[in-house]
Amino acid sequence: MSVAGINVLVEETRALAAEKAGVRKTLLSVRGVSTYYGSVAALRGVDLDVTEGEIVTLIGANGAGKSTLMMTIFGAPQAREGTITYDGREITRLPTHEIARLAIAQSPEGRRVFPRMSVHENLQMGAALHNGQYFAQDLERVCALFPRLKERLTQRAGTMSGGEQQMLAIARALMSRPRLLLLDEPSLGLAPLVVKGIFDAVRDLNRRDGMTIFLVEQNAYHALKLAHRGYVLVNGRITMSGTGRALLADPAIKAAYLEGGHGAPVEA
Amino acid sequence: MAAATRGAVGLPGILKDAAFYALGTFALCVPVVAFRTDAGPTGGLELTPRWGLVLALCAAIFLARLAQRLILMRRDARRALTPARSQATEAVGATPNAGQRVSMLALWLFIGIALTLPVVAALASGSLGEGRYWIDLGILILTYVMLGWGLNIVVGLAGLLDLGYVAFYAVGAYSYALLSTTFGLSFWVCLPLAGLFAALWGMLLGFPVLRLRGDYLAIVTLAFGEIIRLVLINWVDVTGGGAGISSIPRATFFGIPFTAGEDGFAARFGLTFDSMHRVVFLYYLILALALITNVVTLRLRRLPIGRAWEALREDEIACRSLGINTTTTKLTAFALGAAFGGFAGSFFAVRQGFISPESFNFLESAIILAIVVLGGMGSQVGVAIAAVAMVGGPEMLRNLGFLKAVFGQGFDPNEYRLLLFGLAMVAMMVWRPRGLISERTPSVALGERRAISGAHVSEGHG
Ligand SMILES: Nc1ncnc2c1ncn2[C@@H]1O[C@H](COP(=O)(O)OP(=O)(O)OP(=O)(O)O)[C@@H](O)[C@H]1O
Ligand SMILES: [Mg+2]
Numbered sequence: 001m002s003v004a005g006i007n008v009l010v011e012e013t014r015a016l017a018a019e020k021a022g023v024r025k026t027l028l029s030v031r032g033v034s035t036y037y038g039s040v041a042a043l044r045g046v047d048l049d050v051t052e053g054e055i056v057t058l059i060g061a062n063g064a065g066k067s068t069l070m071m072t073i074f075g076a077p078q079a080r081e082g083t084i085t086y087d088g089r090e091i092t093r094l095p096t097h098e099i100a101r102l103a104i105a106q107s108p109e110g111r112r113v114f115p116r117m118s119v120h121e122n123l124q125m126g127a128a129l130h131n132g133q134y135f136a137q138d139l140e141r142v143c144a145l146f147p148r149l150k151e152r153l154t155q156r157a158g159t160m161s162g163g164e165q166q167m168l169a170i171a172r173a174l175m176s177r178p179r180l181l182l183l184d185e186p187s188l189g190l191a192p193l194v195v196k197g198i199f200d201a202v203r204d205l206n207r208r209d210g211m212t213i214f215l216v217e218q219n220a221y222h223a224l225k226l227a228h229r230g231y232v233l234v235n236g237r238i239t240m241s242g243t244g245r246a247l248l249a250d251p252a253i254k255a256a257y258l259e260g261g262h263g264a265p266v267e268a
Numbered sequence: 269m270a271a272a273t274r275g276a277v278g279l280p281g282i283l284k285d286a287a288f289y290a291l292g293t294f295a296l297c298v299p300v301v302a303f304r305t306d307a308g309p310t311g312g313l314e315l316t317p318r319w320g321l322v323l324a325l326c327a328a329i330f331l332a333r334l335a336q337r338l339i340l341m342r343r344d345a346r347r348a349l350t351p352a353r354s355q356a357t358e359a360v361g362a363t364p365n366a367g368q369r370v371s372m373l374a375l376w377l378f379i380g381i382a383l384t385l386p387v388v389a390a391l392a393s394g395s396l397g398e399g400r401y402w403i404d405l406g407i408l409i410l411t412y413v414m415l416g417w418g419l420n421i422v423v424g425l426a427g428l429l430d431l432g433y434v435a436f437y438a439v440g441a442y443s444y445a446l447l448s449t450t451f452g453l454s455f456w457v458c459l460p461l462a463g464l465f466a467a468l469w470g471m472l473l474g475f476p477v478l479r480l481r482g483d484y485l486a487i488v489t490l491a492f493g494e495i496i497r498l499v500l501i502n503w504v505d506v507t508g509g510g511a512g513i514s515s516i517p518r519a520t521f522f523g524i525p526f527t528a529g530e531d532g533f534a535a536r537f538g539l540t541f542d543s544m545h546r547v548v549f550l551y552y553l554i555l556a557l558a559l560i561t562n563v564v565t566l567r568l569r570r571l572p573i574g575r576a577w578e579a580l581r582e583d584e585i586a587c588r589s590l591g592i593n594t595t596t597t598k599l600t601a602f603a604l605g606a607a608f609g610g611f612a613g614s615f616f617a618v619r620q621g622f623i624s625p626e627s628f629n630f631l632e633s634a635i636i637l638a639i640v641v642l643g644g645m646g647s648q649v650g651v652a653i654a655a656v657a658m659v660g661g662p663e664m665l666r667n668l669g670f671l672k673a674v675f676g677q678g679f680d681p682n683e684y685r686l687l688l689f690g691l692a693m694v695a696m697m698v699w700r701p702r703g704l705i706s707e708r709t710p711s712v713a714l715g716e717r718r719a720i721s722g723a724h725v726s727e728g729h730g
Pocket of ligand 2: 068109184
């Protein structure tokens, strides 16, 4: 049996065990959400759930509305129809900064680090929610996760490489100690090895710290392999959902998102 | 070798280029400089040709361009041959770089000169009275330093382009003028009130422009400044309209007036009366106010609110998703910047003893903004240097007698102030596009954590 096969087995057992425990509750629930830019609909009645302790992946073509969904969860733009519930509380109409205070963090599309501030200061901004209460230990934690950052604490964020900035964006999000972490295309424009590093870090966060992760990705193969469950977004609508493995095996998905691209390995 | 070849090939090209510039200057000069129009004896216009001046200007441009190209060429050649010592990215490590060292040195130099100026002026020119010109100039410059530092909070730190800053200066000045002339309140009571009023106006401006950024914000703040000025002109019952408010009470030494009488300042302190005491006092007053502005800004930069301002300047969306309330962050920046403008305004009123809307026109806003931009948005020392250059520079020109010899007797450098402005701006944008001191010192340097105040201090040994 190949190594990949064993990995799949291990993952299945883990997912089953988690399900058997049966105590997991829905952390984020999106119901019938429609979002518009002016009069143009970007999301049309999206339903989606993220259960505590899960990695959920959302895949879709360019312009499908993935980033819009992530931003809608964060309240900018706000959903015109439908409701978003987080930890039993409706957050559809909350302003962004209050949503962030509920322990949801995001690493937005395009990283958006503070370019003229040092890496250290960027991380401090991430910890602003707790007034720096846990700063020292959290700094240690993210530096262990991304050793690159540790070497570059005094460097200006804007002068770092794309991959380093991506690590910083994730690290900054982690500094707020989120229960739910939203990642928008963390692998965008990165070398395969760096992508692997980032996905490993995501897996670690989930396995070891029990963090719930909602991942938006173009890199469908890796993302679905990593995820417990996945959704497919097409033109603002969810067209498919299922376990990561089931989606990976689906011929339609294979044809649309995997074939020939995005790092799918050539398997015999 | 490369340099030599390039030099040999480049020289005719450079000459041609400089000649081209001179030609351009000539073309510009023909309609602008070449003829002077005077009202002739018959009432018609008389043209006085000034070809000599045109020629001199063209020659000056030619030589300047030639020198620039030659210097740049040699520098490029040198750079091409020697490997770059510093990388494109900033070095990792907390040792201060050259820029930061220079700005530290400049800071102490600046403070030293500022503290001793009245003494030095008095010693150098014989008596306090004779040194008055320098002390007055110092007061003027320090007023702009303070205004620059105040506006720096809004523009440099929070990144909100404000073209109507002079409105808060006006609010402060009129607050003091009205409160003291109608209610007889003393300067020391009015000063905080003026700051408070200005801060309120800052918030008032802040609310409608919360969603605006960049160009749009600039236009609205510009309009706001004009509105305040127009209100001051037209609300004659309260503000005295265009005539302004005169006989505003003068500054006192914490209640002791600077008069020659029994209970005047000089008599109380056993000095002989000198009208300069008041001027020196005003000088130290504005110095103190400016330094307070500076200290407060530097402190705040290290506190969460200061960080939030800077983060806001960098990326508003990222800011919000980190849980920062951008509304209050912006409003505090506007309010605080305005408050310092208000303090400076009430100082202006107490110094002048007379204010009118004329003193608060758009040009003032432009000068203050220019000081902030030239100083290198966000750099405190840079702002101070820029204020000295922008305010002191034209004054210095006035003293240069030889300019009169070149440009004729009627030459008044002050009329060319705006031209100098433009030149300074263009020169800056060419040579130092990010301002005089573009280094942004991280508010936290690793290794000297004790200096950090606020919540991040207690831990942070990463
Ligand atoms: N600010 C905006 N104003 C108007 N239309 C927008 C805006 N942002 C996104 N859109 C539109 O909404 C649709 C969804 O965009 P979105 O950014 O969510 O796509 P995406 O799935 O994240 O794509 P990608 O994979 O390229 O990042 C697109 O058609 C886009 O043009
Ligand atoms: Mg996107």
